[in-house]
Amino acid sequence: MNPNTFQYSESFAREMDAKDSLAHFRSRFHFPKVNGQEAIYFCGNSLGLQPKTVKDHLEKELSNWADLAVDGHFHGEDAWYHVRKKSKPALAEILGAHEHEVVAMNNLSVNLHLLMVSFYRPTKQRYKIIVEAGAFPSDQYMLETQIKFHGLDPADTLVEISPRPGEHTLRTEDILAEIHKQGDSLAMVNMAGIQYYTGQLFDMQAITQAAHEVGAVAGFDLAHAAGNALLKLHDWDVDFATWCSYKYLNSGPGNVSGIFAHERYAERPDLPRFAGWWGHDEGERFRMEKGFVPMYGADGWQLANSNVLALAAHQASLDIFQEAGMENLRAKSEKLTAFLEFLIEQISGKSGVLEIITPKNPAERGCQLSLLIHRGGKAVFDEFYKHGVVGDWRNPNVIRLAPTPLYNSFLDVFRFAKILEQSLEKFA
Template identity: 80%
Template sequence: MDKSNYIYTVEKITQTIPICMENTQYQFSEEFAKSMDAKDPMASFKSEFLFPKVDGNEAIYFCGNSLGLQPKTAKEYLQKELDNWANLAVDGHFHGEDAWYHIRKKSKPALAAILGAEEHEVVAMNNLSSNLHFLMVSFYQPTGQKSKIITEAGAFPSDMYMLETQVKFHGLDPDQTIIEISPREGEHTLRTEDILKAIETHKDELALVMMAGLQYYTGQVFDMKAITKAAHAVGARAGFDLAHAAGNVPLQLHDWGVDFATWCSYKYLNSGPGNVSGIYVHERYAEAKELPRFAGWWGHEEGERFKMEKGFVPMYGADGWQLANSNVLALAAHQASLDIFEKAGIDNLRRKSELLTGYLEFLIRQISGESGVLEIITPKNPKERGCQLSLLIHKGGKNVFDEFYKHGVVGDWRHPNVIRLAPTPLYNSFLDVYRFARILEQSLEKFA
């Protein structure tokens, strides 16, 4: 399909059902859901993924926020590299299609589009937690009074542990150094004004703002542009963990001036369990040889690498933060999904995502009514959320979750009483959302 028609058709849907629509414009009916799917130009991408089964039936999979589905082409992409290994062995590094020595470059165009970056600002490497540590070596340099770090309260545990141990590495006390910002009393999400106020309040002692781009528990998207601008205004740096943002919401890291970021590829980027991460480093640091870093030979100047000489000379851009040679099999699986993203387009996916998540929100509110059994803690404004909705369930709890799992819905339970649901635009449909709503309705009637 011509790309211009692709965009036009999605915009046509958006005009028919505005994103900031009143609930009455959606309909709680199978016919409505099917009609939306029939008009959806992204619908065909669902057939490019493999779905798990529950009791022999294809699941309604709303758990892409934890692990994305396998592209059907992943096996083919992996087999190609296995064949290269079998037929070329060591010569595969420099011969054959996509020689391994340069294989990292293949993912750069798609990653740059997804992250809103220049190609030299991104590279696929390592895993997320490792990358956070390596980036902190470069971008957290406490000096004198300026040593504090601002983050969100209730950050993902790996981020908390990483910040805690990085601070200790510098001989500082985490309780005195890490400033955690919490929602106001009675609220579930952070107000941007409160984050900016904290930056201003601590401006004389602030070295870094390091937080999620999209909060894993609540599903809130933070205003990374405003946060970065405020951090820079007080002489601090800004970095983001994009584990739940990459492939979910459009990003413009370069234009926002973000200093650094990292993400994982196994959630919305559908690249396989524990698969390769990636980093973004703004081009202002592309030749910043003075920045401290923990170096490895794959980050050394490529043309000089095999001279095996002392004296680290970093490559230009994000590539200079690489350590070991590329994990070829991991990158193959990663590329299978990235090629789908390039066909779909992140902006097209975002248009569908806002409609799909809006439909899920509408149905949940219709089911819950005035009962108060379900409370959506994810922001109502589509611009402040991705495709995840987090539900506080005040009655029935885990029994309700387990019941709808028995009926084929795969979601995510977080103690003590939160259900996370992620209707992912690449492989979920409006009919999926409708079918889930009926199953949720039955589960609540049984246990709530």
């Protein structure tokens, strides 16, 4: 949608909501309250809202547990032995993958470590890893300790790419140039899909292609991309990826992660991995014999049996994603984020108080906008929280806002803008 057609008015926001074919999904979520009023919730980049159907999904599994106990593994609807399969169709659609390339399991940091065991195989010549500077701490710690595990020095092994002086985000051309510069010394590119601080969506297809051209593998942390950006992991030829389900996938605090492993690794028993019995050939699993034989596809990276209650909450949200469709969600997201951007620019004008550091090009961002606030700082953030806006503060002076298409409206964005305007007048 052309931003030139936007208007800073409540009537325009209501008109946009009336045209929104996804507007009815808002009623499928619980909203928190701030000072007794329903919040304007722009924090799906940290924790998504709870679908109202989560309770029913959990109660169903609690009933199965109560009525069947151990027999629930093999009897009743959605027997637990195969429960991981239920989430695969939705995950495949969200990640742009085949069902055998994805599986829900563990937590994100655990999965990053497990995938590094298989895909980071340093040699004397080829050992370096490229990551964006300022990656999320879990990624930083994981990479540092994995490098040390191989007896290498992070200072020499880890190549961190920073924006050019005076810029906030990375240029794709600079990422690709660094990949080719490292060349035969590069073992892996391991970056975020969307950078958590700036909200930049990286060109994963171009990065993967460049990595492969120099003989390296490419993997991505999709914590801020899954359920937010349109992903085509299989077609992009990505080697591996992992994500969490509690942000845009709305599956509950700390809930289950998932992995993607490209189908070229589907039958690779020779690939090093840390194994567990749930990744072993399920046709032979209960023979309880030594000699690990990995299952086909991503399932071969599983360790322990599935967390049934976690997957039940996860499924409540995945059902909604399948009903809404990622293409539809992305189309609304671009409009919603552009409207927020327009209103912020209208309010800030040429004052220099606010600076949006997230890329302006919709193809280079998800629904998150990161704002540098040059005057007023956290006082402005705290003020608009008092008035019902739930966003996210990151030191030293960044506010992250994520209007999420499943449950946020254009009227939410307008109401936020009015509160922001008042907060800036008071503190900036």
